[in-house]
Amino acid sequence: xxxxxxxxxxxxxxxxxxxxxxxxxxxxxxxxxxxxxxxxxxxxxxxxxxxxxxxxxxxxxxxxxxxxxxxxxxxxxxxxxxxxxxxxxxxxxxxxxxxxxxxxxxxxxxxxxxxxxxxxxxxxxxxxxxxxxxxxxxxxxxxxxxxxxxxxxxxxxxxxxxxxxxxxxxxxxxxxxxxxxxxxxxxxxxxxxxxxxxxxxxxxxxxxxxxxxxxxxxxxxxxxxxxxxxxxxxxxxxxxxxxxxxxxxxxxxxxxxxxxxxxxxxxxxxxxxxxxxxxxxxxxxxxxxxxxxxxxxxxxxxxxxxxxxxxxxxxxxxxxxxxxxxxxxxxxxxxxxxxxxxxxxxxx
Numbered sequence: 001x002x003x004x005x006x007x008x009x010x011x012x013x014x015x016x017x018x019x020x021x022x023x024x025x026x027x028x029x030x031x032x033x034x035x036x037x038x039x040x041x042x043x044x045x046x047x048x049x050x051x052x053x054x055x056x057x058x059x060x061x062x063x064x065x066x067x068x069x070x071x072x073x074x075x076x077x078x079x080x081x082x083x084x085x086x087x088x089x090x091x092x093x094x095x096x097x098x099x100x101x102x103x104x105x106x107x108x109x110x111x112x113x114x115x116x117x118x119x120x121x122x123x124x125x126x127x128x129x130x131x132x133x134x135x136x137x138x139x140x141x142x143x144x145x146x147x148x149x150x151x152x153x154x155x156x157x158x159x160x161x162x163x164x165x166x167x168x169x170x171x172x173x174x175x176x177x178x179x180x181x182x183x184x185x186x187x188x189x190x191x192x193x194x195x196x197x198x199x200x201x202x203x204x205x206x207x208x209x210x211x212x213x214x215x216x217x218x219x220x221x222x223x224x225x226x227x228x229x230x231x232x233x234x235x236x237x238x239x240x241x242x243x244x245x246x247x248x249x250x251x252x253x254x255x256x257x258x259x260x261x262x263x264x265x266x267x268x269x270x271x272x273x274x275x276x277x278x279x280x281x282x283x284x285x286x287x288x289x290x291x292x293x294x295x296x297x298x299x300x301x302x303x304x305x306x307x308x309x310x311x312x313x314x315x316x317x318x319x320x321x322x323x324x325x326x327x328x329x330x331x332x333x334x335x336x337x338x339x340x341x342x343x344x345x346x347x348x
Contacts, residue, residue, distance in 0.1 A: 045083035052076035065146035070100035110144040124222040131161035171324040174206040181344040225250035239271040254287040281313035301325040
């Protein structure tokens with residue numbers, strides 16, 4: 001097998017060199033999609049195969065990374081056939097002659113675990129627990145699959161979970177007994193108070209008596225503030241309630257212009273014979289201003305952040321402007337229907 005391997009590597013290298021050096025002629029062939037979702041041209045497939053074949057040609061069968069490298073080489077060969085064609089059948093002959101060991105289930109499982117850990121960590125890079133979990137997953141993937149090009153180790157070396165700390169800023173203080181009183185949209189004075197803490201799905205929340213007329217819970221993870229709500233009420237004598245909705249309302253380390261999104265699916269249940277309604281809504285958030293001053297109800301607030309929220313659901317779009325003062329909470333929000341302003345607050 002080693003003789004065939006060396007011969008195939010030499011022949012393929014010559015083939016690749018010939019194709020890449022023909023600068024005056026376009027490479028024809030189909031376009032396929034790479035793992036990132038972008039189109040892979042014949043030129044790109046050729047370059048990828050040149051890299052894969054070079055690595056394969058210098059790796060012995062006893063190398064710890066051989067399985068991953070051999071399978072990557074096989075994928076590159078197939079991509080080359082798909083993108084550029086193989087009129088002579090030469091590339092297919094090399095592919096058929098490969099006898100790569102199968103990637104073990106342990107490797108596949110390790111790769112899946114790393115992908116999941118990476119997603120969780122990227123959602124909250126200030127969380128030391130998530131950082132350490134990601135690092136552990138990477139190290140396990142290296143053990144199970146190898147690390148042919150050293151890219152996994154580079155990621156591990158770039159992580160510093162010991163310095164991951166949450167910001168000291170707090171734009172929605174959480175403590176039992178904290179309350180905020182607002183001149184609401186309808187002109188009435190309404191007070192919202194944190195009554196206790198509850199653990200839901202493993203997360204600790206601070207429970208309000210209600211928040212803007214809905215049962216609500218608040219938690220903070222790193223620099224992100226999440227509000228969980230159940231929408232309920234009555235319209236024309238018909239009562240309705242929703243399944244829980246959770247939104248990332250604030251990302252207090254976001255720079256001006258930075259955006260984030262919460263996409264939620266929930267079900268509204270009505271009284272009587274009205275069937276349930278499933279709703280998918282998208283909440284787009286953007287940090288509009290930071291460290292500004294704002295006067296609300298005659299009080300001057302500093303260290304204020306301004307976040308715009310655009311809600312898209314069932315064919316409608318609603319835009320809301322929120323203003324939060326550091327160490328105080330929400331001081332104002334503005335909708336097309338009117339404005340709610342903070343008139344008093346108690347913080348413990």
